[in-house]
Amino acid sequence: xxxxxxLRQFYNTTLLxxxxxxxxxxxxxxxxxxxxxxxxxxxxAIGLFIMAQSGVPSFPGxxxxxxxxxxxxxxxxxxxxxxxxxxxxxTIIQKIVRFxxxxxxxxxxxxxxxxxxxxxEIFKTKPNRYKGDDYVSGKVGTTQIEFxxxxxxxxxxxxxxxxxxxxxxxxxxxADFNKHFTCKTIVLPDTAEKLFGGFGKMFQSWNVLRGQLxxxxxxxxxxxxxVYGSDQIQARYILSTSLMERIINFxxxxxxxxxLSFVGSRVFVAVSYTKNLFEPRLFxxxxxxxxxxxYFEDLQLAAGIVDDLNLNTRIWSKQ
Amino acid sequence: xxxAIIIFVIALLIPVLIYNSLVAKxxxxxxxxxxxxxxxxxxxxxxxNLVATVKGYMQHERTLLTEVTEMRAKAISDRTSDDEKVELxxxxxxxxxxxxxxxxxxxxLKASDNFMHLQRTLTELEEQISAARRAYxxxxxxxxxxxxxxxxxxxxSMMNYKRRRFFExxxxxxxxxxxxxxxxx
Numbered sequence: 001x002x003x004x005x006x007l008r009q010f011y012n013t014t015l016l017x018x019x020x021x022x023x024x025x026x027x028x029x030x031x032x033x034x035x036x037x038x039x040x041x042x043x044x045a046i047g048l049f050i051m052a053q054s055g056v057p058s059f060p061g062x063x064x065x066x067x068x069x070x071x072x073x074x075x076x077x078x079x080x081x082x083x084x085x086x087x088x089x090x091t092i093i094q095k096i097v098r099f100x101x102x103x104x105x106x107x108x109x110x111x112x113x114x115x116x117x118x119x120x121e122i123f124k125t126k127p128n129r130y131k132g133d134d135y136v137s138g139k140v141g142t143t144q145i146e147f148x149x150x151x152x153x154x155x156x157x158x159x160x161x162x163x164x165x166x167x168x169x170x171x172x173x174x175a176d177f178n179k180h181f182t183c184k185t186i187v188l189p190d191t192a193e194k195l196f197g198g199f200g201k202m203f204q205s206w207n208v209l210r211g212q213l214x215x216x217x218x219x220x221x222x223x224x225x226x227v228y229g230s231d232q233i234q235a236r237y238i239l240s241t242s243l244m245e246r247i248i249n250f251x252x253x254x255x256x257x258x259x260l261s262f263v264g265s266r267v268f269v270a271v272s273y274t275k276n277l278f279e280p281r282l283f284x285x286x287x288x289x290x291x292x293x294x295y296f297e298d299l300q301l302a303a304g305i306v307d308d309l310n311l312n313t314r315i316w317s318k319q
Numbered sequence: 320x321x322x323a324i325i326i327f328v329i330a331l332l333i334p335v336l337i338y339n340s341l342v343a344k345x346x347x348x349x350x351x352x353x354x355x356x357x358x359x360x361x362x363x364x365x366x367x368n369l370v371a372t373v374k375g376y377m378q379h380e381r382t383l384l385t386e387v388t389e390m391r392a393k394a395i396s397d398r399t400s401d402d403e404k405v406e407l408x409x410x411x412x413x414x415x416x417x418x419x420x421x422x423x424x425x426x427x428l429k430a431s432d433n434f435m436h437l438q439r440t441l442t443e444l445e446e447q448i449s450a451a452r453r454a455y456x457x458x459x460x461x462x463x464x465x466x467x468x469x470x471x472x473x474x475x476s477m478m479n480y481k482r483r484r485f486f487e488x489x490x491x492x493x494x495x496x497x498x499x500x501x502x503x504x
Contacts, residue, residue: 215461237450316439
């Protein structure tokens with residue numbers, strides 16, 4: 001396990017040189033973007049002037065040139081920074097991944113496929129807008145893992161009624177589990193019980209879509225999570241008392257909504273994030289240790305799940 | 320008139336629903352108990368294998384091996400009552416863990432493929448047994464709650480359903496994963 005001191009040393013000896021090169025590229029892009037911004041602003045002003053002359057009502061008419069200007073600016077900005085983002089991920093994120101564990105491989109544009117996302121059965125809604133990036137795979141100790149950032153959304157309606165809601169956004173992690181099992185076990189954040197107490201539990205037991213409600217004896221675990229599964233005994237075989245404790249600690253450590261499922265001898269862990277992960281900054285300097293620390297901590301969180309859940313312990317017949 | 324019929328139907332339906340849920344809960348308890356039994360049998364089936372593997376190495380602990388063999392014979396015979404079986408199970412758990420401890424003194428045995436395979440199977444079984452016991456206790460809690468809580472308690476007393484006892488889970492079993500320490504040691 002790498003510490004912050006290791007990272008600081010790695011930052012000074014290796015990353016800083018790359019960051020300096022990238023920083024120069026970033027400044028050049030920002031320079032270009034100021035010109036683009038000025039040009040767009042002038043165009044918008046002309047548009048507004050013409051509208052005022054031809055007597056278009058000032059509201060909501062004034063919004064159109066502004067919106068078109070903003071969209072144009074964002075489009076050009078993303079076009080200009082594309083190469084920079086690719087270069088940044090290819091060097092900095094790639095190196096941080098290798099720094100965490102030399103056996104891990106990073107691919108910026110790949111992600112966990114939708115079919116795997118659905119196999120986990122954590123989320124029942126099938127997303128129709130699905131994207132992701134920052135795919136990492138490899139072996140940590142004896143355990144095969146893979147994870148990526150994902151953004152899955154469900155879009156319904158059309159035209160004016162169109163609405164979009166997020167099914168999941170964050171880190172999605174998969175690892176080979178250390179015990180054999182054939183059943184399905186899903187661990188979800190507990191919302192009903194927190195709000196309604198005992199009645200919440202009763203509602204949960206009626207959730208027929210999810211399978212049987214599995215009531216576990218650890219009161220702290222039950223406070224955070226609700227567990228559904230297809231087999232009462234196997235679910236407890238997977239969620240041993242020590243694993244429950246480890247999951248609670250992991251939940252505390254992340255302090256985010258986390259979802260787990262155990263399907264087909266694999267464990268799936270979804271950690272919710274609101275921010276976009278592993279993206280470089282454009283309008284502020286990247287020569288900042290805290291920024292690198294943030295990437296490191298998010299990556300380490302995922303790679304560390306193996307240790308957090310003790311997946312390298314292979315004392316059962318599965319090796 | 321319609322309202323009267325609806326009330327009548329509901330009044331008729333509630334006891335039926337309660338009755339069915341009680342039966343389901345009782346069956347869940349019996350079902351899990353059956354699984355524990357099956358798992359324990361599986362563990363008993365391992366014992367002759369274990370004894371055969373270990374026998375060649377262990378010269379000083381012969382009594383331990385004969386003890387466990389006798390216990391197995393007793394446990395699988397039909398004449399043993401349920402209560403005796405539970406007691407035997409606990410004893411077997413203790414003797415098995417003692418054998419596993421003694422193995423530490425025989426590095427050759429510890430490293431043999433045969434023994435390692437046995438040890439893995441045994442740890443897995445022990446953990447499955449512990450999981451089944453926990454499932455049993457959860458099922459019993461559910462059942463006992465229904466037997467004691469109003470209004471299901473009324474129907475339960477008519478059906479002559481009584482509280483059931485829990486499995487005692489020892490401190491050692493709670494930390495069953497620690498058994499793995501013997502691998503790293």
